[in-house]
Amino acid sequence: MALRSAEDLPREKKRRTVSLRLLLIFGFGGLVALSVGGVLALSVYANFANTHSLLNRQADLTIEAMERTFVSDAEEAERSVQAVGALYEQGAFELNDRESEALILRPLLLSEPVIENLVIISNEGVMTGLIRHPRHEELLEAKTPPGKRAAPPKDLFKKNSETRWTKPLKRDGILFHSVIHPLTRNGKIVGMVSAAVGPFSLNRIVRGIGSDSNSKTIILNHDYELIAHSTQPELFRGKASIGIKDIADPTTRIIAAKILELGLRDRAEADSFRITETLDEGSREYIVMTKAVAAMSEQPYVLAAFFDAANLSSELERARIAAIVGLVAFVLAVAMAVFFGNRLSKPLTRVADAASRFARLDLASHKQLPVSRVREIDGQARAMNAMHTALSQFGQYVPKELVRRLMQSGTQATRSVEREITVMFTDVAGFTAMSEHMGAGDVVKVLNEHFETLCGQISKHSGTVDKFMGDGLMAFWGAPEADPDHARNAIEAARGIMEAFDAENRTREGQGLEPLKLRVGIHTGRAVIGNIGGSDRQNYTVVGDIVNVASRLEQLGKEMIEDRSVCVLISSQCRISAGDPSDLVPAGSHMLRGRKRPISVFALQIRNSGRDAPYKARAILS
Structure with missing residues (x-):
């Protein structure tokens, strides 16, 4: 087919086009103005919602502090038993030598308030160590009961350097969490060291953080039983844990039941919810923040902090108004962005697709790009159409692979x-x-x-x-x-x-x-x-x-x-x-x-x- 020269082609009528620069100024400029105005309006309402945001932040900080302290106490216990293990391996003391053991265990027990006892158990079942009392420490020597033989400590560990928490133990109405570490010498396990964290430490955690944050804090075990309470430590006298139905405080009982309903013990991320307690004199609303933490136990515990939201009604109302205004502004901004972006992106996308096909020398699938009223886009479309014509002719005289390489790397x-x-x-x-x-x-x-x-x-x-x-x-x-x-x-x-x-x-x-x-x-x-x-x-x-x-x-x-x-x-x-x-x-x-x-x-x-x-x-x- 004969090619026609440019003079032979039919002349198109000159059409009126719009500058892309002006379109961006008035289109996206108006969008920015709307967005900034919306932000300014929202900032006015945000000034009245500081109380709510501060309370939420306080809840976040409280639960973070609980988690940090809980994990830190667990790590302190782990470091203590690891230190005893390292000292034994270096020959600093011998098993069943109470004097040398006391020289090692006493400083560690005094320097780590979270630990309530340090015990060494040999493979023969001989147990020696220190137990913390409110006023003094005393040595304790014990053996496995007659007729029973304790499982050799080496069977509890997969490797000589392993440190692990055992299943929490209830003894005389008190809940203990024990971390164990093997005692090795010359590559053989000859015993183990155990450090126990008891209810004193758990209640110390929740009581200290609860008083600092003006909130109530609790700890639930894997069975959703209450094991620590910041304002009612007396609940655990003679009891290691309290079932949900047996919790006397109605607020704590309702919150514990909600945590059970939501199954929060299996969630790694922090969760928050609001709950209302109905009393004779009315109802009270609480903001609850929870976090599941896998420490001091083979199964995760749930830490919870809750705040009284009774004084936040006005701030919450302003927050709702701000949210509505923000939502309306957001919808308008998105609608305008979609409108202008769609109008501009379609022709530019067609140009990009055509350029990609040209780079692959896929000329057969190219369709002539339509003209546009946007001057710059119209110029691009015409240029790409002309390039397609030139490449189609050029490709008939030069090998396609050579043309492709020329386009990619030049000479x-x-x-x-x-x-x-x-x-x-x-x-x-x-x-x-x-x-x-x-x-x-x-x-x-x-x-x-x-x-x-x-x-x-x-x-x-x-x-x-x-x-x-x-x-x-x-x-x-x-x-x-x-x-x-x-x-x-x-x-x-x-x-x-x-x-x-x-x-x-x-x-x-x-x-x-x-x-x-x-x-x-x-x-x-x-x-x-x-x-x-x-x-x-x-x-x-x-x-x-x-x-x-x-x-x-x-x-x-x-x-x-x-x-x-x-x-x-x-x-x-x-x-x-x-x-x-x-x-x-x-x-x-x-x-x-x-x-x-x-x-x-x-x-x-x-x-x-x-x-x-x-x-x-x-x-x-x-």
């Missing part, structure tokens, strides 16, 4: 390099004589159909068409991109050409036309690939003896094509580089014109085709 893509590649020459036998009896249009049609088939197979198998020479062509593999399978891909392309050409000949015979014959020569070797030519005109091609050998192999096909439709001759170098395909048969050794030594030649057979007789191995020099 570096065509610099000359030397490497091993594979070259193919093809030629239609007797086409010149046949074309004398054909019209010019018919000749062009046959050649175009023929080259369409060849180029399709070459491109399919990663090859590059170098040039067309009458009814023949030259192609190569291994450039511009290096390809370790260049020889195998070239043979696969030749195999595809054979099968396609054979199918075309069957079609021609069905139309009553004379079948064509095709000669193909393929050779592998080192060559120089790059731009060849003058300063104003260059051609990206292959230079080297490999080109002459491939051409001579194609010419050798004149002697061997006989009654075959396609004759593909391949050099031994190409066969070896391709991994010796099974469908290559020896075709003899031949002295090619211009070479001093003969070259071994192999022929490619058409798979599953009975049209051509198999090649006979030759042992001649021609």
Whole structure:
């Protein structure tokens, strides 16, 4: 189809467009003004909501302080038993030597108020240590009861350096949490050290934090039993834990039941909720903050802090008003942003998609970009449409892979390099004589159909068409991109050409036309690939003896094509580089014109085709 010049194209009417700069100023400028105005309005209401935010922050800080103290106390106990283990391994004391043990345990027990006892247990079941009393410490020596043998400490540990918390133990109405660490010497476990944290430490945690934050704090175990209370420590006299139904304080009971209902013991993140307690004199609302903490036990505990929200009604009302205003402003801002963003993003997205397709040389799927009333977008669309036209024309004269590399890396893509590649020459036998009896249009049609088939197979198998020479062509593999399978891909392309050409000949015979014959020569070797030519005109091609050998192999096909439709001759170098395909048969050794030594030649057979007789191995020099 003839190309029309710019003067021949129909002129479009000049349309009125809008500047993208002005559109951004008035569109997004108005959006920003609305957003800032909304923020200013919200800030006025935020000044009246400080009490609520401070209370929430206080709740966060309280639960964080509880968690930090709870974990810190657990780590103190862990460090104590680890220190005893390290001292024993260094030989600082001996098992069952109460004097040397006391020198180690007494300072640790005095320096760590969270620990209520430190006990050493040998593999034989002998237990010695210190127990903290409100007024003094005393040594305790004990053995396992008669008839019973304690499990050897070494069976409790998976490795010599392990420190672990055991299941909480209820003893005489008191709940103890014990952390144990192995005592090792010369790589063997000979006993263990245990540190216990009792109710005194847990109530100290909640009582201290509760009084500092003007709140009530509690601790629930994994069974949702109350084990510590900041304002009512007397509840645990003679009791290790209290079930939810048995909690006397109605507020604590309701909050514990809600924690059970929500299943908060299995949540790693902090949770908060509001709850209302109905009393005879009315109802009171509480803000509750909870956190599940895995410390001092194999199963997590729930820490909870709750605040009276009775004095926050006015602040909460202002917060609700601010939330409504903010929501309205947000919806308007989002609506405007979506509107303008959609109007601007669609054409820009189309341009980006087109540029991406151009970079991949996927020109066939491109659709002309529509014009726009935005001047800059309209200019981009016209430029991309013009680029598509230019690239489509350019791609018909230059290999697509070369164009793609030129677009990606500029002139570096065509610099000359030397490497091993594979070259193919093809030629239609007797086409010149046949074309004398054909019209010019018919000749062009046959050649175009023929080259369409060849180029399709070459491109399919990663090859590059170098040039067309009458009814023949030259192609190569291994450039511009290096390809370790260049020889195998070239043979696969030749195999595809054979099968396609054979199918075309069957079609021609069905139309009553004379079948064509095709000669193909393929050779592998080192060559120089790059731009060849003058300063104003260059051609990206292959230079080297490999080109002459491939051409001579194609010419050798004149002697061997006989009654075959396609004759593909391949050099031994190409066969070896391709991994010796099974469908290559020896075709003899031949002295090619211009070479001093003969070259071994192999022929490619058409798979599953009975049209051509198999090649006979030759042992001649021609």
